[in-house]
Amino acid sequence: MSNRWLFVLPLLMLVIMAGFFAYALTQNRNPGDIGAPLVGHKAPVIELAPLHEGGARLTSSDWQGKVTVVNFFASWCAPCLVEHPLFLRLKSEGVRLHGINYRNKPEEAKAWLARLGDPYERIGVDPEGKAGVEFGISGVPETLVIDRAGIVRLHLRRPITADDVNGTILPMVRELSK
Amino acid sequence: MSPELGHYALVLALCVAAAQGTLPLLGARRGDAGMMELGRTAALAQCALVALAFAALVQAYVVSDFSVANVARNSHTAKPLLYKITGTWGNHEGSMLLWALILALFGAGVAAFSGNLPATLRARVLGIQGLIGLGFLAFILFTSNPFERLDPPPIDGDDLNPLLQDPGLAFHPPLLYLGYVGFSVTFSFAIAALIEGRVDAAWARWVRPWTLASWCFLTLGIALGSWWAYYELGWGGFWFWDPVENASFMPWLLGTALLHSAVVTEKRDALKSWTLLLAILAFSLSLLGTFLVRSGVLTSVHAFAQDPARGMFILAFLIVVTGGGLTLYAWRAPRLGSGGLFAPLSREGGLVFNNLLLATLTLTVFLGTLYPLALDSLGGGRVSVGPPFYAATFIPLALPLLAAVPVGPFLAWKRGDLGLALKQLRAVGALALLAGIATLFIAERSVVLAACGIAVAVWLILGALRELARRIQLFAVPPGDSLRRLVGLPRAAMGMTIAHAGLGLTVLGITGVSVWQTETIVAMKPDTPVAHAGYAVTLEGVQTLRGPNYIVERGRLVYRRDGAVVTTLEPERRLYTVQRRATTEAAIRTTVFADLYATLGESDGQGGWTVRLYHNPLAPWIWLGASIAALGGFVSLSDRRLRIGAPRRTRTAAAQPAE
Numbered sequence: 001m002s003n004r005w006l007f008v009l010p011l012l013m014l015v016i017m018a019g020f021f022a023y024a025l026t027q028n029r030n031p032g033d034i035g036a037p038l039v040g041h042k043a044p045v046i047e048l049a050p051l052h053e054g055g056a057r058l059t060s061s062d063w064q065g066k067v068t069v070v071n072f073f074a075s076w077c078a079p080c081l082v083e084h085p086l087f088l089r090l091k092s093e094g095v096r097l098h099g100i101n102y103r104n105k106p107e108e109a110k111a112w113l114a115r116l117g118d119p120y121e122r123i124g125v126d127p128e129g130k131a132g133v134e135f136g137i138s139g140v141p142e143t144l145v146i147d148r149a150g151i152v153r154l155h156l157r158r159p160i161t162a163d164d165v166n167g168t169i170l171p172m173v174r175e176l177s178k
Numbered sequence: 179m180s181p182e183l184g185h186y187a188l189v190l191a192l193c194v195a196a197a198q199g200t201l202p203l204l205g206a207r208r209g210d211a212g213m214m215e216l217g218r219t220a221a222l223a224q225c226a227l228v229a230l231a232f233a234a235l236v237q238a239y240v241v242s243d244f245s246v247a248n249v250a251r252n253s254h255t256a257k258p259l260l261y262k263i264t265g266t267w268g269n270h271e272g273s274m275l276l277w278a279l280i281l282a283l284f285g286a287g288v289a290a291f292s293g294n295l296p297a298t299l300r301a302r303v304l305g306i307q308g309l310i311g312l313g314f315l316a317f318i319l320f321t322s323n324p325f326e327r328l329d330p331p332p333i334d335g336d337d338l339n340p341l342l343q344d345p346g347l348a349f350h351p352p353l354l355y356l357g358y359v360g361f362s363v364t365f366s367f368a369i370a371a372l373i374e375g376r377v378d379a380a381w382a383r384w385v386r387p388w389t390l391a392s393w394c395f396l397t398l399g400i401a402l403g404s405w406w407a408y409y410e411l412g413w414g415g416f417w418f419w420d421p422v423e424n425a426s427f428m429p430w431l432l433g434t435a436l437l438h439s440a441v442v443t444e445k446r447d448a449l450k451s452w453t454l455l456l457a458i459l460a461f462s463l464s465l466l467g468t469f470l471v472r473s474g475v476l477t478s479v480h481a482f483a484q485d486p487a488r489g490m491f492i493l494a495f496l497i498v499v500t501g502g503g504l505t506l507y508a509w510r511a512p513r514l515g516s517g518g519l520f521a522p523l524s525r526e527g528g529l530v531f532n533n534l535l536l537a538t539l540t541l542t543v544f545l546g547t548l549y550p551l552a553l554d555s556l557g558g559g560r561v562s563v564g565p566p567f568y569a570a571t572f573i574p575l576a577l578p579l580l581a582a583v584p585v586g587p588f589l590a591w592k593r594g595d596l597g598l599a600l601k602q603l604r605a606v607g608a609l610a611l612l613a614g615i616a617t618l619f620i621a622e623r624s625v626v627l628a629a630c631g632i633a634v635a636v637w638l639i640l641g642a643l644r645e646l647a648r649r650i651q652l653f654a655v656p657p658g659d660s661l662r663r664l665v666g667l668p669r670a671a672m673g674m675t676i677a678h679a680g681l682g683l684t685v686l687g688i689t690g691v692s693v694w695q696t697e698t699i700v701a702m703k704p705d706t707p708v709a710h711a712g713y714a715v716t717l718e719g720v721q722t723l724r725g726p727n728y729i730v731e732r733g734r735l736v737y738r739r740d741g742a743v744v745t746t747l748e749p750e751r752r753l754y755t756v757q758r759r760a761t762t763e764a765a766i767r768t769t770v771f772a773d774l775y776a777t778l779g780e781s782d783g784q785g786g787w788t789v790r791l792y793h794n795p796l797a798p799w800i801w802l803g804a805s806i807a808a809l810g811g812f813v814s815l816s817d818r819r820l821r822i823g824a825p826r827r828t829r830t831a832a833a834q835p836a837e
Contacts, residue, residue, distance in 0.1 A: 003512075004512050007451070007507060007508045007511050007512050008508040010455060010458075010459070010504045010507065010508075011501065011504040011505055011507075011508050014462075014497070014500050014501055014504055015501075017548070018493065018496070018497050018501075020548070020551060020552050020555050021469070021473075021475060021493050021551075022490075022493060023555045024475045024551055024554070024555055025473060025475060025486055025489045025490055025493065026486070027555075037561065074699070075700075075701055076699045076700055076701050076779070076788045077788070078779075078780045078781075078782050078783075078788060081782055103697075103699060104699065105698070105699075105700065108700055108701070112701075133564070133566065136562075
C-alpha cells in the first residue's frame with residue numbers, strides 16, 4: 001500500500017505551493033523592487049582584464065584596505081555621460097575609484113574616456129556582462145561603495161547625482177575610512 | 179446601451195454555467211437522460227451568451243465609448259482600428275473575458291462534436307467544463323468587470339500600452355489562450371474518467387484531438403510571443419526565462435509529455451494513471467500561469483493587474499480546481515489498474531523516457547520560477563534566477579531527450595531492438611557526428627555546446643526524414659510504390675515526422691543565435707562607419723516623423739560589404755504621446771541563414787545615437803521550426819481515426835474492481 005502515497009504526493013505539493021502563494025499575496029510586497037541584496041555582504045570575487053593595454057587587472061584585492069567606489073559604465077549609455085563629471089570630482093576628492101566597463105567595445109570606451117577624462121584608478125572590462133551578473137547589476141550605470149573589509153555598504157541602481165556625492169557617498173567614504 | 183446588454187449576457191452566462199456545472203453531473207449519477215442532455219444545451223447557450231458579451235465589449239472599443247471605464251483606461255480615438263479591436267484583450271478585464279469566451283467555445287465544441295461519446299461521459303465532461311466556466315465568470319463579474327461605467331465620461335481615453343500596439347501581440351494572447359484553455363477539456367475528460375473509474379483506449383482516442391489542438395495552439399502562441407519579444411523589446415534575444423514566459427512554457431512541456439503518454443494509453447492501454455495525472459497538471463499549470471501573471475507575486479516584464487483581491491480569487495480557484503482534481507486522483511487513480519506490460523526497451527519504454535525527462539524539465543522550470551518567491555517568503559532575501567541556472571539545468575536534461583527522439587519511432591511496441599534501430603539510423607548518426615565535429619572548428623564560443631546543438635539538430639531533422647523513408651520504403655521499392663505509400667501514410671505518422679523535424683529546426687535556430695550572435699552596442703555618429711559582423715554600418719541620419727498616435731525617430735542604417743551596399747535598415751524609436759512611453763521598433767532583415775537586426779536607442783544630445791546591432795545566424799529557424807512543429811500537430815489532427823470509426827467500448831473492458 002505504500003505506493004498509494006505516491007498518488008497523494010501531487011496534492012501535498014499543491015498544498016505547500018499554495019501556502020507560499022497565500023503568504024506572498026498577503027505580505028504586500030512589491031516585486032518590482034529588486035532592492036540591493038549585496039549590501040552588508042562581501043563583494044563578489046572577480047578578476048577582470050584591464051581596459052588599457054599594460055594596465056593592471058581588476059581583482060577583488062583592489063578594494064582591500066581602503067574604502068572604494070566601484071562604477072559600472074559603458075560608452076553607449078547616455079546616463080553614464082550625465083554622471084561622469086561627478087566621478088571626476090570624486091577622484092579629485094581623493095576617493096579610490098574603480099570602473100567596470102560593461103558590455104562595451106574597448107576602443108569605444110577608450111575614446112569615450114579620452115574625450116571626457118578618465119577618473120578611474122583601474123578599469124576592468126566585462127564584455128559579456130559576467131561581472132554584472134556577479135554584482136547583480138540590472139543595467140548601467142550602477143555604483144557601489146565597498147568598505148575596507150570588502151563589504152558592500154551602498155548600491156545605487158541609477159546615475160549618481162550631486163546630492164548623492166555630497167550627502168551620501170563622500171560622508172560615507174569618510175566615515176568608513178576612520 | 180450595448181455595454182449593459184453585454185453585462186447582462188455575462189450574468190446570464192454565469193447562471194447557465196451554474197446549471198451546466200451541476201445538473202448534468204447529477205443526471206449522470208442518477209442515469210437521468212434529460213438532465214444529462216441539458217449539458218449540451220447549456221454549453222451552447224453559455225457560448226452564445228459569452229460571445230454576445232465579448233461582442234458588446236469589442237463594439238464599445240470600436241466606437242470609443244469612454245463611458246465604459248475599461249475603454250477609457252485602455253483606448254484612444256487616435257488609435258488605429260486594428261488596435262482598437264485588439265485592445266479589447268490588451269488589458270486585464272478584457273483578456274479574462276477572452277479567456278472565458280475561448281473556454282465557452284471549447285465547451286460548445288465538446289457539445290457539438292461528441293456525438294459518439296457515451297452519454298454519461300459527455301455529461302460529466304460538460305459538467306466539469308461548466309464548473310470551470312462558473313469560476314471564471316464569477317471572477318470576471320466580481321473582481322474584474324469590463325463593463326463598469328464612468329460618470330462623467332472623459333473626453334478621450336488613456337490609450338493602450340504602446341508595447342501592445344503591435345500585430346504580433348494582437349494575436350499572441352488569443353493563440354496562447356486557445357492552448358491554455360484547450361487543456362481544460364483534457365482536464366475535464368480526466369476528471370470524468372476518474373469519476374467513472376474507467377480509462378481505456380476509447381477514452382484516450384476521444385481526448386486526443388483536444389490535447390493535440392491545444393498543444394498546436396500553445397506552440398504557436400509561445401512562438402509568436404517569443405517572436406514579438408525579439409523584435410519589439412529590442413534586446414536581440416528570443417527567450418529570457420522570464421516568469422511569465424516560463425508560465426506558458428511549463429504547460430507546453432507537460433502537454434508535450436501528455437501527448438506522448440496518451441499514445442501509450444491509446445495503443446497499449448498502459449500508463450493510465452500517469453496520463454490522467456498529466457492531464458490534470460497540464461491544465462493546473464495553465465491556471466498557475468494565469469495566477470502568476472494576474473496576481474503580480476513575481477517580478478516580470480509582463481506587469482499586468484497587481485490587485486491582491488484578484489490574486490486571492492485566482493489562488494482560491496487554483497486550489498479548488500487543482501486540489502479537487504488531485505484529491506479525486508489520489509482517491510480513485512490507484513484502482514485504475516496498470517494495463518499492458520512492456521519491456522524497458524520498447525516504443526512504450528521510449529515514451530516513458532520521454533515523459534520522465536519532460537516532467538523533470540517541467541520541474542526544473544517550476545523550481546527556477548518559484549524559488550525566488552519561496553526563498554523570499556522564508557526570509558532568505560531577494561534573488562533572481564536567470565539564464566545561467568537554466569543553461570546549467572535545462573540543457574543537460576534536454577540533450578538526451580532530443581537525442582532519443584529519432585530512435586523512439588524505430589522501436590517496436592512491447593519489445594524493441596535498440597541495435598536494429600540504431601543500425602537503421604547509422605547514416606543519420608554519422609552525418610550528425612560530422613556536423614558536430616565541423617562545428618567544433620567554426621564555433622566562436624561555447625564550442626562543446628555548439629557542437630552538441632548542431633549535431634542534435636541534424637540528428638533530429640534527418641532522423642525524422644529517415645523514419646519517413648523507412649515507412650514509405652524509399653529506394654527499397656520502385657519510386658511509384660513509395661509515392662503511393664506516402665499518399666496512403668496515416669496522417670498521424672506524417673504529423674509526427676513533420677513535428678519532429680520542426681523541433682530539429684528550432685534547435686538549429688537556438689544554437690545558431692546562442693553561439694554565433696554578434697552584438698555591437700555603440701554610440702554612433704552620423705556618417706562614421708562601424709564594423710559589425712563583417713559589414714561596415716553607417717548611420718545616415720535620423721528623421722523625426724509623425725505616426726497616427728506617436729512621434730517617431732527613424733534611423734537610416736546602411737550596411738556595406740566591400741564598399742557595396744547590401745541592405746538598409748530603418749529602426750525606429752517611437753514616443754507615444756498619450757501614454758508618454760517610448761518603444762523600440764527593431765529593423766530586421768531576414769535571410770535563410772541569418773537576421774540582421776538593429777535598434778535605435780537614445781540620443782546623447784551631441785549628435786550621437788545609441789545603436790544596438792545584432793547579427794543572429796539561423797535565428798528565423800527558431801520560429802519557423804516551431805510553426806512547422808505546430809503544422810505537424812494539425813496534420814496529425816486530421817488523421818482518419820480521429821474523425822471517423824471511433825471505437826465502441828466493449829463490455830469486456832468493464833471497470834476494474836477495486837483492490
